[in-house]
Every structure is written in C-alpha cells, then in structure tokens.
Amino acid sequence: MxxxxxxxxxxxxxxxxxxxxxxxxxxxxxxxxxxxxxxxxxxxxxxxxxxxxxxxxxxxxxxxxxxxxxxxxxxxxxxxxxxxxxxxxxxxxxxxxxxxxxxxxxxxxxxxxxxxxxxxxxxxxxxxxxxxxxxxxxxxxxxxxxxxxxxxxxxxxxxxxxxxxxxxxxxxxxxxxxxxxxxxxxxxxxxxxxxxxxxxxxxxxxxxxxxxxxxxxxxxxxxxxxxxxxxxxxxxxxxxxxxxxxxxxxxxxxxxxxxxxxxxxxxxxxxxxxxxxxxxxxxxxxxxxxxxxxxxxxxxxxxxxxxxxxxxxxxxxxxxxxxxxxxxxxxxxxxxxxxxxxxxxxxxxxxxxxxxxxxxxxxxxxxxxxxxxxxxxxxxxxxxxxxxxxRKGIAVEKPQPMYAPVGPDAAVEVLNRLYNQSSPAEISQLHTALQAKDPFLRHAATVALARPAFRQQAIDATRDASPLVRLGAMVALQRSGYQPAEPLVRRLLTDPDAQVRQRALQWVGEAGLQEARADLDKALTAGPANPALFETYLETVAHLSSAFIDAYRNRSEAYAKSIKRPLPHQFVENFVADPSRPAVLRAMAIRYLPRPAEQVWLLTQLLTKEQHPQIRLEAIRALAGVPDQAAGRSLLATATNPKNPVSLRAEALLALARQPAEVSASVRPLLNDPNPEIQLEAVRYLRTRLSDSEAQRVLRPRYALQKGGGEEPLRQQLALALSPADAGHKLSHRPASLAEWQTILATGGDAQRGQRVFYSVQAVCSSCHAVQGRGGDLGPDLSNVGQSKSRTQLVQAILRPSKEISPEWQGWYIRLKNGVEHQGRQIDVGEKQIELYTQAAGFVTFAKNDIQDYGMSKTSLMPDGLEQQLTISDLRDLLAFLQAKK
The missing domain is CATH 2.120.10.30 (TolB, C-terminal domain)
Incomplete structure (x- = not known):
C-alpha cells in the first residue's frame, strides 16, 4: 500500500x-x-x-x-x-x-x-x-x-x-x-x-x-x-x-x-x-x-x-x-x-x-x-x-563499533607532536623532521614552521646548510603568505640546490612576482640544471604574462583552465638559437620546441654547425620524430661521417629508422665501420628495411665473419636478422621459460647501448614509457624505475607483462562494428560517445552507435613477445639502462 x-x-x-x-x-x-x-x-x-x-x-x-x-x-x-x-x-x-x-x-x-x-x-x-x-x-x-x-x-x-x-x-x-x-x-x-x-x-x-x-x-x-x-x-x-x-x-x-x-x-x-x-x-x-x-x-x-x-x-x-x-x-x-x-x-x-x-x-x-x-x-x-x-564456520574478527575511539598509534603520535609544535625553542625538532626521508614528517614540520611564532626561524632556515631544510622553510613561508616575498625569492633563485631553485621558480609563478622576472635565468645558471628545472622555468616565464596574471586575479574566465598562458613569441626557438646561452641549457630547450616540424632548418643547423655534442644529440632526437627529407639527409650525413663522435653517429642511425626515406644502400657500408657500435646500429637499421632475400645477400657474409668470434652484441644482432637457414647453422640458444630468461639475464649489459634499445623501433618501449621527459605516457614513467624494481622484477615485467597488472595501469578496449579494435589506458563513457586514451593519439572519441563492445583488457597493454624482436644482448643492455634509472 x-x-x-x-x-x-x-x-x-x-x-x-x-x-x-x-x-x-x-x-x-x-x-x-x-x-x-x-x-x-x-x-x-x-x-x-x-x-x-x-x-x-x-x-x-x-x-x-x-x-x-x-x-x-x-x-x-x-x-x-x-x-x-x-x-x-x-x-x-x-x-x-x-x-x-x-x-x-x-x-x-x-x-x-x-x-x-x-x-x-x-x-x-x-x-x-x-x-x-x-x-x-x-x-x-x-x-x-x-x-x-x-x-x-x-x-x-x-x-x-x-x-x-x-x-x-x-x-x-x-x-x-x-x-x-x-x-x-x-x-x-x-x-x-x-x-x-x-x-x-x-x-x-x-x-x-x-x-x-x-x-x-x-x-x-x-x-x-x-x-x-x-x-x-x-x-x-x-x-x-x-x-x-x-x-x-x-x-x-x-x-x-x-x-x-x-x-x-x-x-x-x-x-x-x-x-x-x-x-x-x-x-x-x-x-x-x-x-x-x-x-x-x-x-x-x-x-x-x-x-x-x-x-x-x-x-x-x-x-x-x-x-x-x-x-x-x-x-x-x-x-x-x-x-x-x-x-x-x-x-x-x-x-x-x-x-x-x-x-x-x-x-x-x-x-x-x-x-x-x-x-x-x-x-x-x-x-x-x-x-x-x-560463510558459516569461518572464524571472524568481532566488528569494531562505529566511531569507537582509536588506540594509540606511534606514527600518528609522531605526526601530531610535529603538528603541535608552537614554541621557537622547539625549532631543532622541526629542522630534524625537515631532513627526514618520510615526506609526511617533512610535511608536518613544514605546517608547523608556517606558524607566525616561527616566522624569523623560517627566514633564517632558508640559509641552512641542508637543502631540505631550506626547501621546507621556503614552502612554509609561502604557505604562511610571507611578505615581502620578492627579496627572499630572488635569493633562493640562486640557491646551489636545483630543487630549491625549482621550488622558488614555482613560488614566483604562483604569486605572479613580475618584479623577479629578470632573475629567472639565474635559476638555470646558479648550479647544475636538469629537465624538470628547465620545464618549471619555462612555465614560470609563461605565468608572468600580465594578461594571465590579470585574467586569473580577476577571474575573467568562468573556468580557470581556459585562461591562456602563452610564452613570449618564439621564446623557446630564440633560446635554442642564442649562442650566448650555456650549451647544456640550449640542449634542454630543444626538447620543448613547440613545433619541431617547423624547425627543421634550425635543427639541421644545430646538427651540422654546432660543436657541443649535447646540442647535436638533442637535435638528432628531435629530428627523429620529424618525417622530412632534409632531416633524413642530415641524419644520414651525421651517421656516415667517421669524424663525428661514435655516440652521435649511433644516435643518428637510430633516428634514421623513424624516417620515411630509404637509405639502406648508404647504410650498408657501415657494416664494415671500424667501430662495432656503428656496425651494431647499422644492422639494427637494416633489419627494418631489407627483405628476407636482401638480408641474406647483405648480412650473411657479415655474419660469416663473426663465426670465429668478434663482438657478441653484433653477432647476436646479425643472427636475429637472419633465419637459421640463412645464417648457415643453428642460432644461439634462446631460453624457453621465464626461469631460463631470469638466469641468462641476471647480470651484464651496457646502459648506453640500452638507452638506444629503449628508443629503438624494435623495442618500442618509448612509445608508451618516458624516461626523463622523453617518450610516451600510456604506461608508467620509468625515470626512477631502478629505485622500485629489482632486475628480476624488470625481467618479469618485460617478458611476462600480463602476469601482474597494477590496477592503475589497467587496459581497456573498444571493438567497433567494422571489426577494428582499439586499446588504451583510460576510458570515459558518456551517454552517446566513449573516449579512450590511446598510445598514438591521446584521447580518441568513438560514437556509441559505431561500437560493438568495450571493456577491460584481460592482458597488459604492453605486448607479449617483446623478446622476439631483441637479442639477448639487447635485453641485457636494456635492463642495465633501466636499473641505472634511480
């Protein structure tokens, strides 16, 4: 009723x-x-x-x-x-x-x-x-x-x-x-x-x-x-x-x-x-x-x-x-x-x-x-x-009453003691906590240090010998709304520690401290710079635009994210081209060119005219992603010039593999280059371009020379490029089980070669993973993977990616009515359409009327069988590279 x-x-x-x-x-x-x-x-x-x-x-x-x-x-x-x-x-x-x-x-x-x-x-x-x-x-x-x-x-x-x-x-x-x-x-x-x-x-x-x-x-x-x-x-x-x-x-x-x-x-x-x-x-x-x-x-x-x-x-x-x-x-x-x-x-x-x-x-x-x-x-x-x-018969714990008082917890009590610090006499305890490895202890100390009672001690702490104390004091002062901030921030922009300078840059940008604009470059030159510092520098320059500051403060857009923060016209391009800038910074800036395809002339000039190897190296890496005839010619000229450093020549060959131009005829002579690293990259390039019959004709004679010895990585690369019949004998043993792979990959490898493997078209690692800003974002960033994964875990992740999928990297699929299937990492299902975050194009939108089915992938987005495209030496090198990322 x-x-x-x-x-x-x-x-x-x-x-x-x-x-x-x-x-x-x-x-x-x-x-x-x-x-x-x-x-x-x-x-x-x-x-x-x-x-x-x-x-x-x-x-x-x-x-x-x-x-x-x-x-x-x-x-x-x-x-x-x-x-x-x-x-x-x-x-x-x-x-x-x-x-x-x-x-x-x-x-x-x-x-x-x-x-x-x-x-x-x-x-x-x-x-x-x-x-x-x-x-x-x-x-x-x-x-x-x-x-x-x-x-x-x-x-x-x-x-x-x-x-x-x-x-x-x-x-x-x-x-x-x-x-x-x-x-x-x-x-x-x-x-x-x-x-x-x-x-x-x-x-x-x-x-x-x-x-x-x-x-x-x-x-x-x-x-x-x-x-x-x-x-x-x-x-x-x-x-x-x-x-x-x-x-x-x-x-x-x-x-x-x-x-x-x-x-x-x-x-x-x-x-x-x-x-x-x-x-x-x-x-x-x-x-x-x-x-x-x-x-x-x-x-x-x-x-x-x-x-x-x-x-x-x-x-x-x-x-x-x-x-x-x-x-x-x-x-x-x-x-x-x-x-x-x-x-x-x-x-x-x-x-x-x-x-x-x-x-x-x-x-x-x-x-x-x-x-x-x-x-x-x-x-x-x-x-x-x-x-x-x-189920009945299974032992259970007695349920805790809702909102029952909790018992003492040592970790909570430590945090609470820090939060409750209010006397300047206790500053030494805050200094100790600011240097702790535990970010929650550092945070609690920062919250306490932001209190008015600690104002002078916080200012003094920005000159402490410990960069962690200086960093925590700066964060505390910004949290407290410290004024006048500009003189303090100007000094911190010249701090010897890169992380302190990076945080100072962010304070300048968030507070709109335009009077500190002339000092921003000091943050790049006061000590060693890194890509994260440089990227923060660029964003801080953009934040100091008067148009952005006024629009944000006046809330001129209904949605804050709609407010534009453009860099000054041609800012990065001019930075890269400016010979008065330190070469290492110009090299970093190349990574942030907004439209590399429009900068082929600049990049080829850097590659051919500059002397600094890091600038030339970053120019090569930028050109790798630009399908262009002029880019291809410059890369080939770099690779074939024996006067160039081996590292540049090897990177140029790696970049050529991503170029549409067919230059295998020019690369073949490099099979006889005096340096085995160049020979190795030449084989890796030719593997992507030669037909089976061409490979037999071009690579088999070179492989025959390796039978009696020679460089093992090169011999393995040649063997993988050839079928057993082409090679003329049984190839090196390839493990059949994960346990065998673990044994054979337990040690060894060259990290520098491994970096080239990571970015190679055979490994395709960089399509989904980034290291220090270079690569894709479909999978987890691997910049510090050596801190969290052992070599054994890395081997399993590479060779058996679906064995253990972390929930945060769950894959999704969309199968269209025409039979085409798309895979991605994140999905957003709306009433009439579905968005899928994909490797190739970021978010892609599909009309529901075109979709036959969608759901969670049962396997990892990382493909199985990666080892089939790589030699044992490649895998050892790749592991050495990843282990070094700490």
Missing part, C-alpha cells in the same frame, strides 16, 4: 512518499549470468533487494537498529522521458526476521536533488550529501520518517556544476568532526559556507577535504590537491583515507592518506590532463604528498574492513568499490613511515551489469553495498543492494 503525504520542513517542501509498512514477498529476477563472482572462498554474496524495489541507488547507511537507509537517485542526469519521481528518495529497508531479505520498506525522505552519499553521525542523526549541500535529517520519534531537514553546509558558488565535481563524500571522526570531500568544480570559482558564516573558497585549485562541526559551524579546509575524491573514511587506526579519481592522462586513481594541511598536487587551473610542471600526483613536487595505493578506474566507495565480521586477515584493511571495473577490492595496508602503503586484491568481480557504489555495515558485521547495475550515467530504473558476509 502506498500513501502520499505533502510535507514541508526546514524550507524543504515536497511530496513525501511513505510506503506503509507491509510484509513483502521478493521474487528476484537476476539472471545467473549476472551474478558477481566472489573470489575469496570464505565469503558469500547474496542479493538483498533489486528494482523495482530499489532503483539507481547511491549512498547507503545503517543505523544502530540495523535499519538500512539507501539514497535512491532520480535526478542524476535523468532522460527527458524519465518516468520516476522528480526528487531523490531515501528509503529504509528492514529485515526484521534476519533472513537476508527486506520485509519492511518505507520512505524516510524525498525531494533531494543530485544526492550522492549518506552517513550517520556519532549522535545517530542521518546526514545526506547532495552536489550543493550537506543536510541533516531528523527522525526524533523513531518512526522512520524525517520530520525536519536542515542544511548545514552549502556550496553557494558556482551557480551550476556537474554533480561528480562538487560535494561528494562524508564521514565523521570519533571526536565528532564532520568531514566532507569536494570535487574540483571543473576549475570554476567556488565557495562553501557553514551555518556560522565560516567559509572556504577557491578558483583554479584542486578538489579538497573540509571539516566542520556536525551543525555546520567552524568550517575549515583540511587538505587540497585532489581531482574528485569520491569517498572518504577513517580506518581502524584513525587514518583518514580518500578514494580519488584521476586526471585524464595522469593516473592512477589513488587511495590517499589525508593529513592536515596536505597538498596532493592537482590544480584544475592546469587542465584535465594532470601533466604540468607545477602539478604532482605522487609527491613529485616539493610541498606535495604521495598517494598510498594505486586503485582501479573510478573508485566510488570505501569501507574500513574492521567494521565488518570478516576473517582475521582483513583487520586493518580497507575495501573499495571500483565502479568502472565492476569490482570490489581489498586494500592490504601496511605502515610506511608515518603513513601507509599497500596493494589491492579483487574479492568480488562482476560483468557489465555490476556497478558497485557505496558500503555500509550493520551491527552484526554484515556488509551491504549499492549497485547502480548499468554503466549508463542517466537514471535508468535498474538497481540492486547486495549483502556480503563470511
């Missing part, structure tokens, strides 16, 4: 649907093929409710009486002909006989717009997050019907915003604070206001985490630098964790340990790609913090596993719904200094009709989660609620 009541409370008027309590008989229509698989055999999954009893559910919360409150969405991009209610509904499900099926359902409240999340406060009141407000919903008489609704936080700006980029998640701390996550509002100016007039605002910044008292008073920012933190929860030790979606081409989605004052690196001012010198995604920039765990695509909900009745090995871990990948993962967390790290394991996996969203647990420790069912964003009338429990 359904009864309609007209209700009005707290300025919120609407029609309240009240489903009068009745006994219901549920007949589930779930196709067995749609049943998600539970990958932990100790757990079991059952369907609790489904449409039409529940449709497009998002948030979920369970009260102390085990009543299940679910936010049913009807305003999430509803189609024009949508038949449902005009407002979102909060339904209450009661399973009074504990049979795993709801026998009573009522409507608690309706009329919400763009509802996203629910949570009960420690006092037992239900809070609802919509895209533009946080509401507290009162049910003082316990009849499961809300009689008063009060707005405690309101997003008063912008006037309109996409729901997934505004207010998102909510949780409460054991000490009673309310924490709310906010998306980046697409770069629009925003302002969030509490009940006492307290507010937080921004423009062009990233998403953030704020907190207030439960009544909406004392609103303040906790941390910033997020993309869209969809959910946040405390774990059993009191760490605040957020699940953050990722910028378009940066990745991965990340689990972040949120600490006071934390900056996690993203700003919407710099667009959606996430690639910019002032940005960080894993603590790469001074003053930003790294993430804890990489997650799969579109994490939506978090749950502290300790709140559930799960096997003992789940204690201290988190669960996350990975909406896009139709999965629930277990996040295995371990301590890492004062923070956390870990890895994920899939425990529930479904198909295209399984889209898990949010979690809650009842007081018995059963887990309930909502399921949007379909990939379609608009409201579609489908929905499910699932119940995840431990």
């Amino acid at each position: 359904v009864r309609y009541l007209t209700n009005s409370f707290g300025g919120f008027a609407g029609t309240v649907l009240v489903l009068v309590t009745v006994t219901l008989s549920f007949r589930f229509t779930l196709d067995p093929a749609d049943m998600p698989r539970v990958l932990d055999e100790r757990l079991e999954l059952s369907l609790f409710a489904e449409n039409p009893g529940i449709v497009t559910p998002i948030g979920i919360a369970i009260d102390s009486l085990n009543r299940i409150f679910v936010l049913e969405s009807h305003t999430h991009l509803p189609p024009k002909d949508y038949k449902g209610p005009t407002g979102d509904i909060i339904k209450v499900f009661v399973d009074s006989n504990a049979d795993g099926r709801p026998d009573k359902t009522t409507v608690f409240a309706d009329g919400l717009k763009e509802g996203l999340n629910l949570a009960f406060s420690p006092e037992g009141h239900l809070y609802a997050v919509t895209s533009r407000a946080v509401w507290v919903l009162y049910d003082r008489n316990g009849d499961r019907v809300c009689e008063e609704k009060k707005k405690v936080l309101e997003l008063v700006e912008p006037a309109s915003v996409y729901a997934h980029a505004a207010l998102l998640g909510i949780t409460f701390s054991p000490d009673g604070w309310m924490y709310v996550s906010r998306g980046n509002t697409g770069g629009q100016a925003w302002k969030l206001v509490g009940t006492d007039g307290s507010s937080v605002s921004g423009y062009g910044d990233g998403g953030n985490i704020v907190r207030s008292r439960p009544d909406g008073a004392r609103l303040e920012e906790v941390a910033t630098g997020f993309w869209n933190p969809m959910d946040l929860k405390f774990d059993g030790k009191g760490h605040l964790l957020a699940a953050d979606n990722d910028p378009d081409s940066r990745g991965p989605n990340r689990l972040v340990h949120v600490v006071p004052g934390g900056d996690y690196g993203y700003k919407s001012l710099y667009g959606g790609s996430g690639i910019h010198p002032y940005l960080a995604w894993n603590g790469e920039r001074p003053g930003t913090l790294p993430y804890g765990v990489g997650l799969g695509e579109a994490p939506s909900g978090l749950l502290a596993a300790g709140l559930a009745a799960l096997p003992p090995d789940y204690r201290g871990q988190m669960l996350a719904t990975i909406w896009e990948e139709s999965r629930i993962v277990r996040i295995n967390l371990t301590a890492k200094g004062a923070s956390l790290t870990g890895y994920t394991q899939v425990i529930v996996e479904g198909g295209q009709t399984f889209r898990p969203v949010a979690f809650a647990t009842d007081r018995n420790g059963a887990i309930y989660f909502t399921d949007w069912v379909l990939r379609n964003y608009p409201n579609h009338g489908k929905g499910r609620i699932w119940r995840l429990t431990t």
Whole structure:
C-alpha cells in the first residue's frame, strides 16, 4: 500500500512518499549470468533487494537498529522521458526476521536533488550529501520518517556544476568532526559556507577535504590537491583515507592518506590532463604528498574492513568499490613511515551489469553495498543492494563499533607532536623532521614552521646548510603568505640546490612576482640544471604574462583552465638559437620546441654547425620524430661521417629508422665501420628495411665473419636478422621459460647501448614509457624505475607483462562494428560517445552507435613477445639502462 503525504520542513517542501509498512514477498529476477563472482572462498554474496524495489541507488547507511537507509537517485542526469519521481528518495529497508531479505520498506525522505552519499553521525542523526549541500535529517520519534531537514553546509558558488565535481563524500571522526570531500568544480570559482558564516573558497585549485562541526559551524579546509575524491573514511587506526579519481592522462586513481594541511598536487587551473610542471600526483613536487595505493578506474566507495565480521586477515584493511571495473577490492595496508602503503586484491568481480557504489555495515558485521547495475550515467530504473558476509564456520574478527575511539598509534603520535609544535625553542625538532626521508614528517614540520611564532626561524632556515631544510622553510613561508616575498625569492633563485631553485621558480609563478622576472635565468645558471628545472622555468616565464596574471586575479574566465598562458613569441626557438646561452641549457630547450616540424632548418643547423655534442644529440632526437627529407639527409650525413663522435653517429642511425626515406644502400657500408657500435646500429637499421632475400645477400657474409668470434652484441644482432637457414647453422640458444630468461639475464649489459634499445623501433618501449621527459605516457614513467624494481622484477615485467597488472595501469578496449579494435589506458563513457586514451593519439572519441563492445583488457597493454624482436644482448643492455634509472 502506498500513501502520499505533502510535507514541508526546514524550507524543504515536497511530496513525501511513505510506503506503509507491509510484509513483502521478493521474487528476484537476476539472471545467473549476472551474478558477481566472489573470489575469496570464505565469503558469500547474496542479493538483498533489486528494482523495482530499489532503483539507481547511491549512498547507503545503517543505523544502530540495523535499519538500512539507501539514497535512491532520480535526478542524476535523468532522460527527458524519465518516468520516476522528480526528487531523490531515501528509503529504509528492514529485515526484521534476519533472513537476508527486506520485509519492511518505507520512505524516510524525498525531494533531494543530485544526492550522492549518506552517513550517520556519532549522535545517530542521518546526514545526506547532495552536489550543493550537506543536510541533516531528523527522525526524533523513531518512526522512520524525517520530520525536519536542515542544511548545514552549502556550496553557494558556482551557480551550476556537474554533480561528480562538487560535494561528494562524508564521514565523521570519533571526536565528532564532520568531514566532507569536494570535487574540483571543473576549475570554476567556488565557495562553501557553514551555518556560522565560516567559509572556504577557491578558483583554479584542486578538489579538497573540509571539516566542520556536525551543525555546520567552524568550517575549515583540511587538505587540497585532489581531482574528485569520491569517498572518504577513517580506518581502524584513525587514518583518514580518500578514494580519488584521476586526471585524464595522469593516473592512477589513488587511495590517499589525508593529513592536515596536505597538498596532493592537482590544480584544475592546469587542465584535465594532470601533466604540468607545477602539478604532482605522487609527491613529485616539493610541498606535495604521495598517494598510498594505486586503485582501479573510478573508485566510488570505501569501507574500513574492521567494521565488518570478516576473517582475521582483513583487520586493518580497507575495501573499495571500483565502479568502472565492476569490482570490489581489498586494500592490504601496511605502515610506511608515518603513513601507509599497500596493494589491492579483487574479492568480488562482476560483468557489465555490476556497478558497485557505496558500503555500509550493520551491527552484526554484515556488509551491504549499492549497485547502480548499468554503466549508463542517466537514471535508468535498474538497481540492486547486495549483502556480503563470511560463510558459516569461518572464524571472524568481532566488528569494531562505529566511531569507537582509536588506540594509540606511534606514527600518528609522531605526526601530531610535529603538528603541535608552537614554541621557537622547539625549532631543532622541526629542522630534524625537515631532513627526514618520510615526506609526511617533512610535511608536518613544514605546517608547523608556517606558524607566525616561527616566522624569523623560517627566514633564517632558508640559509641552512641542508637543502631540505631550506626547501621546507621556503614552502612554509609561502604557505604562511610571507611578505615581502620578492627579496627572499630572488635569493633562493640562486640557491646551489636545483630543487630549491625549482621550488622558488614555482613560488614566483604562483604569486605572479613580475618584479623577479629578470632573475629567472639565474635559476638555470646558479648550479647544475636538469629537465624538470628547465620545464618549471619555462612555465614560470609563461605565468608572468600580465594578461594571465590579470585574467586569473580577476577571474575573467568562468573556468580557470581556459585562461591562456602563452610564452613570449618564439621564446623557446630564440633560446635554442642564442649562442650566448650555456650549451647544456640550449640542449634542454630543444626538447620543448613547440613545433619541431617547423624547425627543421634550425635543427639541421644545430646538427651540422654546432660543436657541443649535447646540442647535436638533442637535435638528432628531435629530428627523429620529424618525417622530412632534409632531416633524413642530415641524419644520414651525421651517421656516415667517421669524424663525428661514435655516440652521435649511433644516435643518428637510430633516428634514421623513424624516417620515411630509404637509405639502406648508404647504410650498408657501415657494416664494415671500424667501430662495432656503428656496425651494431647499422644492422639494427637494416633489419627494418631489407627483405628476407636482401638480408641474406647483405648480412650473411657479415655474419660469416663473426663465426670465429668478434663482438657478441653484433653477432647476436646479425643472427636475429637472419633465419637459421640463412645464417648457415643453428642460432644461439634462446631460453624457453621465464626461469631460463631470469638466469641468462641476471647480470651484464651496457646502459648506453640500452638507452638506444629503449628508443629503438624494435623495442618500442618509448612509445608508451618516458624516461626523463622523453617518450610516451600510456604506461608508467620509468625515470626512477631502478629505485622500485629489482632486475628480476624488470625481467618479469618485460617478458611476462600480463602476469601482474597494477590496477592503475589497467587496459581497456573498444571493438567497433567494422571489426577494428582499439586499446588504451583510460576510458570515459558518456551517454552517446566513449573516449579512450590511446598510445598514438591521446584521447580518441568513438560514437556509441559505431561500437560493438568495450571493456577491460584481460592482458597488459604492453605486448607479449617483446623478446622476439631483441637479442639477448639487447635485453641485457636494456635492463642495465633501466636499473641505472634511480
């Protein structure tokens, strides 16, 4: 029986649907093929409710009486002909006989717009997050019907915003604070206001985490630098964790340990790609913090596993719904200094009709989660609620009470002691922490040092002998709004440490300190420079444009990312061509030529007229990507001139392989060059150009000379270019198993040769991976891979790439109706089209009408069989190159 009541409370008027309590008989229509698989055999999954009893559910919360409150969405991009209610509904499900099926359902409240999340406060009141407000919903008489609704936080700006980029998640701390996550509002100016007039605002910044008292008073920012933190929860030790979606081409989605004052690196001012010198995604920039765990695509909900009745090995871990990948993962967390790290394991996996969203647990420790069912964003009338429990007979940990006080944690206490430092007499402790390896300790010390009580000590610390102390002091002073900044920054631009100079450049750009423009070049010449420093320098020059400064300060564009920051006309080109500039800097600048195809004349002049080998080397590398006859001629002339350094000649041959011109006749004489490195690269080039019959005629005589000895890398390269019959005898043994490969590749290799292998057309490594700014971004950056991967791990990653795929690098495919299949790293599915981030062209858009199928790739985007194109010597050299990246 359904009864309609007209209700009005707290300025919120609407029609309240009240489903009068009745006994219901549920007949589930779930196709067995749609049943998600539970990958932990100790757990079991059952369907609790489904449409039409529940449709497009998002948030979920369970009260102390085990009543299940679910936010049913009807305003999430509803189609024009949508038949449902005009407002979102909060339904209450009661399973009074504990049979795993709801026998009573009522409507608690309706009329919400763009509802996203629910949570009960420690006092037992239900809070609802919509895209533009946080509401507290009162049910003082316990009849499961809300009689008063009060707005405690309101997003008063912008006037309109996409729901997934505004207010998102909510949780409460054991000490009673309310924490709310906010998306980046697409770069629009925003302002969030509490009940006492307290507010937080921004423009062009990233998403953030704020907190207030439960009544909406004392609103303040906790941390910033997020993309869209969809959910946040405390774990059993009191760490605040957020699940953050990722910028378009940066990745991965990340689990972040949120600490006071934390900056996690993203700003919407710099667009959606996430690639910019002032940005960080894993603590790469001074003053930003790294993430804890990489997650799969579109994490939506978090749950502290300790709140559930799960096997003992789940204690201290988190669960996350990975909406896009139709999965629930277990996040295995371990301590890492004062923070956390870990890895994920899939425990529930479904198909295209399984889209898990949010979690809650009842007081018995059963887990309930909502399921949007379909990939379609608009409201579609489908929905499910699932119940995840431990099988009978399996030992479980007793669930922790919600909001129970957490016990002492040594790492948290260390951070808190640093945060609470307020006496100048304690400066030595801050100096020590600023030099710690742990970025969270350095951060806590920086936050403390930014207090007015430490102002003079912070200024003095910018002259400390330790570059880490100087760096932390500078970040602290900028955080504190120190003025006048210009004299201090001018000095720091000449600091002997490159990282300090880089951070000073960023301060100049972010603050728009045009008076320091004349000193920017000193940051490049005061000490050794590197590509990251140079890129930051270029962006700082662009930031000091008067047009940009005025537009940003006046908020002249609705979306901050729309404000242009052009470099002065021909700035990089003039920098490269200026002989008065240091050669090493001119060489770096070549990498940043905006349109190398338009600079063939300049590049060929640098290659033929300049004497500095690094300038010539970078000119070669730039010309490699420019298919041009003049470029090809210059590269060939460089390669064949015996007066040139061997390194340049070898690089020129490597670059020639990417040129369309056919010059194999001119390269063949290099097979007899006195230097074996040139011979090696000549064979590598000819492998890409000669037919089988030509290879036999040209390369077999050269191979015959190697039978009696000679350079092993060259002999292997020739052998690989020839079939066994062409070579005239059985080729060198090639391992047949990973274990054999591990043994034969355990040692050896030449890093310089390995760099050429990395950028060769045979290895294709650089198509997807970058090293120090050169290469693609479809796969992880390998600039520091030697720090995190052993040689054994590198061998496995190269030879068996699909054996272990990190969730942050999950591949996706789109299969068109014409049979063509495209693969990429990130996917964005809209109502009428799908975007896929691809190796060749970045984001590519496909009309849904042209698509037959799409989904997650079961294998790595990195192809199998790479070793078939490389010699054993090539692989040893490649490994030596990667191991050196530390």
